[in-house]
Amino acid sequence: MSLFFANRQIPLAETLRPKTLDEFLGQNQVVEKDSPVYNLLKSGRLFSMILWGPPGCGKTTFARLLSKELDCRFEELSAVNSGIKELRQVVTDAEIELKTTTRKTLVFIDEIHRYSKTQQDAILPSVEKGIIFVVGATTENPSFQVIPALLSRMQVINFKPLSDENMLEIIRKGYKYLISNYGKINIDPQIGEFILRQASGDARWALNLVEASYFASPKEDGTRNLTLELIEQLAQTKAVKHGVQEHYDLASAFQKSLRGSDPDAAIYWLAKMISAGEDPRFIARRLIVTASEDVGNADPQALNIALNAHKAVETLGFPEGRIPLAQAVIYIARAKKSNETIMAIDSALNDIQNGKDFSPPLHLKDSHYKDASKYGFGNDYIYSHENPEAKQTFLPDEMKGTKYCKD
Numbered sequence: 001m002s003l004f005f006a007n008r009q010i011p012l013a014e015t016l017r018p019k020t021l022d023e024f025l026g027q028n029q030v031v032e033k034d035s036p037v038y039n040l041l042k043s044g045r046l047f048s049m050i051l052w053g054p055p056g057c058g059k060t061t062f063a064r065l066l067s068k069e070l071d072c073r074f075e076e077l078s079a080v081n082s083g084i085k086e087l088r089q090v091v092t093d094a095e096i097e098l099k100t101t102t103r104k105t106l107v108f109i110d111e112i113h114r115y116s117k118t119q120q121d122a123i124l125p126s127v128e129k130g131i132i133f134v135v136g137a138t139t140e141n142p143s144f145q146v147i148p149a150l151l152s153r154m155q156v157i158n159f160k161p162l163s164d165e166n167m168l169e170i171i172r173k174g175y176k177y178l179i180s181n182y183g184k185i186n187i188d189p190q191i192g193e194f195i196l197r198q199a200s201g202d203a204r205w206a207l208n209l210v211e212a213s214y215f216a217s218p219k220e221d222g223t224r225n226l227t228l229e230l231i232e233q234l235a236q237t238k239a240v241k242h243g244v245q246e247h248y249d250l251a252s253a254f255q256k257s258l259r260g261s262d263p264d265a266a267i268y269w270l271a272k273m274i275s276a277g278e279d280p281r282f283i284a285r286r287l288i289v290t291a292s293e294d295v296g297n298a299d300p301q302a303l304n305i306a307l308n309a310h311k312a313v314e315t316l317g318f319p320e321g322r323i324p325l326a327q328a329v330i331y332i333a334r335a336k337k338s339n340e341t342i343m344a345i346d347s348a349l350n351d352i353q354n355g356k357d358f359s360p361p362l363h364l365k366d367s368h369y370k371d372a373s374k375y376g377f378g379n380d381y382i383y384s385h386e387n388p389e390a391k392q393t394f395l396p397d398e399m400k401g402t403k404y405c406k407d
Contacts, residue, residue, distance in 0.1 A: 026057065160201075216234055
C-alpha cells in the first residue's frame with residue numbers, strides 16, 4: 001500500500017484544490033460574508049444539501065472544505081460505484097462515531113442523480129434522524145432526478161460556472177505551480193484565453209489541459225516552449241453539456257427565439273442542440289409546433305416547410321440534415337406571426353372542461369340512418385353549397401355568439 005502511494009501521480013487539479021474557504025474561488029452567492037449559506041456555516045449548524053451545478057465549478061471541493069470548517073468526519077461515495085450496502089456501512093460507522101465522540105458525519109455523494117429511487121429511499125431514515133448529513137453533488141436538475149421525499153429534506157444550492165476572472169486566476173496558478181516545481185516555460189500570450197474559451201467554466205478540465213500542455217512542450221536549453229498550435233492539438237473538442245435540464249432549457253430558448261422573430265438566436269440554439277447530440281427529429285418536431293402555434297395562418301407555408309424539414313432530416317440524417325433544419329429555422333423565425341390557432345383551440349377546450357359541454361343542435365346531428373328524421377335529427381339543415389347566403393347556426397344554442405377566432 002505504501003509503495004502504491006509513493007508511486008502514484010496526483011493530478012494537478014487535485015494538488016491545487018483549495019485548503020480553506022478563503023482560497024475557494026467563485027460561488028460568491030454561497031461563500032461571501034453574510035450570505036445565507038455562509039451565516040449557516042458560521043453558526044456551526046450542519047444541514048443536508050444538494051450542490052447543483054456544471055462540472056468543475058467546485059462542488060466536491062466545497063463539500064470537503066465544509067467538513068473541515070465544521071470539524072466533521074468526512075465520507076465520500078460515488079453513485080457510479082456504490083450502492084445500499086456501502087450506504088449502510090457508512091451509516092453504521094457514523095452511528096458509532098456519534099456515540100463515542102459526538103462528532104457528526106458528513107457524507108458526500110458525487111453524482112447523486114445516478115442513485116435509483118430505492119437507493120435514494122435508503123438515505124432518508126438516517127438523514128431524518130440526524131445520524132448523517134448528506135451533501136449530494138449533481139450536474140442535473142434535482143427536481144427531475146431526486147425523489148421528492150429526499151429533496152424536501154435537503155437544501156438545494158445552485159453552483160454557477162466559474163467566471164472568466166476566476167478561471168484565468170486558476171490557469172495562472174496552475175502554470176506557476178508547474179514552473180516552480182518543474183522548471184521554466186515560455187508561454188504564448190494567447191494560451192490563457194484559449195484555455196478559458198475551451199473550458200467553459202470547468203476548472204478541472206482547464207487544469208488538466210494546463211498540466212498536459214506543460215509536459216507536452218518541447219525543451220530547448222532547459223526551457224520549455226508552449227505554442228498555441230501545440231495546445232490546440234492537445235485540446236480535444238469539449239462536449240457541450242446536455243443533461244435533462246439542458247434538453248428542456250435549449251428547446252425552450254430555441255422555440256422562444258423563433259417566436260420572437262430572431263433568426264440569429266434561433267440558429268445559435270439550433271447549433272447548440274446539434275453540438276450536444278440532440279435527436280434531429282426532436283428539433284424538427286419543435287419546428288412543426290412553432291410553425292403552427294406561433295406562425296399559423298399568418299404564413300401557412302411555414303408549416304409545409306417545417307414538415308418538409310422533418311422529412312429531409314429523416315431522409316438525410318446528420319450532418320447533411322443540419323442544412324434543411326437551418327433553412328426551416330430561418331424561414332419560420334422571419335415569418336409573420338399569429339397565435340390565433342392555439343388560442344382558439346385552447347379557449348374552446350377550456351370552455352368544455354369548465355362545463356360548457358353541449359350536444360350539437362338537432363339540425364346538425366347525423367341523419368344518415370332510418371328513423372333519424374323522426375327525432376328531428378337533420379331537419380331544417382340547409383346544404384351550404386346550395387344556399388351559401390342562408391342563415392343557420394352551427395354552435396350549440398347555449399354557445400350562441402361565442403367567438404374563438406379573429407374576424
